[in-house]
Amino acid sequence: MPQIVVATANAHKVEEYRQLLAGEKVELLSLADFPGFPGVEETGSTFAENAAIKALAACKYCDLPAFADDSGLEVEALGGRPGIHSSRYAPTDAERIAKLLKELDGVENRRARFVCAIALAINGEVIETFEGEIRGVILDCPRGEGGFGYDPVFLPDGCDRSFGELSQEEKNRISHRAAAYRKAVEFIEDEMSVLDDDFN
Numbered sequence: 001m002p003q004i005v006v007a008t009a010n011a012h013k014v015e016e017y018r019q020l021l022a023g024e025k026v027e028l029l030s031l032a033d034f035p036g037f038p039g040v041e042e043t044g045s046t047f048a049e050n051a052a053i054k055a056l057a058a059c060k061y062c063d064l065p066a067f068a069d070d071s072g073l074e075v076e077a078l079g080g081r082p083g084i085h086s087s088r089y090a091p092t093d094a095e096r097i098a099k100l101l102k103e104l105d106g107v108e109n110r111r112a113r114f115v116c117a118i119a120l121a122i123n124g125e126v127i128e129t130f131e132g133e134i135r136g137v138i139l140d141c142p143r144g145e146g147g148f149g150y151d152p153v154f155l156p157d158g159c160d161r162s163f164g165e166l167s168q169e170e171k172n173r174i175s176h177r178a179a180a181y182r183k184a185v186e187f188i189e190d191e192m193s194v195l196d197d198d199f200n
Contacts, residue, residue, distance in 0.1 A: 003027045005034070007058035007068035012148040019172055020181050034062050047071060047084060047117035048129045059121035067184065071116035071176060073150045075100070075138060077109045086149070097142055097153055110137040114154065116176040118184050128187055132179025147171065 002025070006017050009031040021028050031037045040057045044050040047070040054068035072086030082089040082100070090096040104110065113135045120128050135157050142152035144164025152164030156174060163171060172178050 001025060001027045003029055003064055005029045005031070005058050005062045005064050005066040007031060007040075007054040007066050013069070013177075016168065016172065016175075016177060017181070019168060020178060024185075029062070029064070031058065034058075037061050042070070042084075044070075044084070047115055048119065048131065050084060051117045051119035052121075052126045052129060055119040055121040056124070056126050060124050065120070065122045067118055067120045069116050069118045069177060069180065071114065073100075073154070074113050074115060075104070076111040077107045078103060093149055097150060100138065100150065101141070101153065104138055110139075112136060112138050112154065114150075114176040116180040118177075118180045120184060120188070128184075130180045130183035130187065132176045132181070132183065134174060134176045134179065 004026050006014060006028060008014060011032075014028075014030045014032070018028055037058070038061070040054050042050040042053060044053055050070035051068045054070065055066050058066035058068060070084065072083055074080045074083050082096075086096075090099045113133050115131065115133045117129055117131045119126050120130075136155050136159070139153045139155050139162060142164065143162040144152050144166070146166060146168070147163045150163075152162055154163045155161075156163065159166075159174075163175075
């Protein structure tokens with residue numbers, strides 16, 4: 001079975017991708033399978049640039065096709081923050097949520113969006129990037145124990161439950177990561193005649 005590496009050691013992300021890849025004829029590996037992988041500095045100014053940096057580094061180190069995502073939360077009232085710094089906004093998920101809610105205390109405009117960019121690298125070259133998003137609002141307090149990151153305070157448009165209250169299967173149908181992933185899969189299927197040699 002052909003192998004592809006997702007350039008993350010984040011167990012939550014790996015599990016999301018394993019579920020998204022269910023039924024695909026590919027073996028998903030992660031950076032946890034390559035313990036000597038050096039750290040990668042995310043120096044990009046956009047989600048797509050950071051995803052490309054990580055995908056290329058994993059592809060070259062693991063000598064396998066690789067993809068990486070960079071994702072985060074953009075809040076309108078905060079000028080798009082925390083954006084590409086979402087995971088570095090504070091040390092832990094709980095602290096990140098607390099900081100976000102403190103910054104939005106008394107703010108009427110709670111509009112926000114989750115963004116995900118996925119980059120695909122093969123043979124030491126980034127061949128394409130894909131972006132997905134989901135829009136919603138930031139709640140006044142966390143709801144639900146599921147997901148990770150800002151999920152408990154994000155209420156998707158048209159939904160009465162936060163990301164933290166949705167099951168993984170429900171989240172996978174609408175999330176920013178799933179939207180970007182679907183675009184990546186469509187691209188790979190369209191280009192399969194070109195990519196066959198790289199995946200086999």
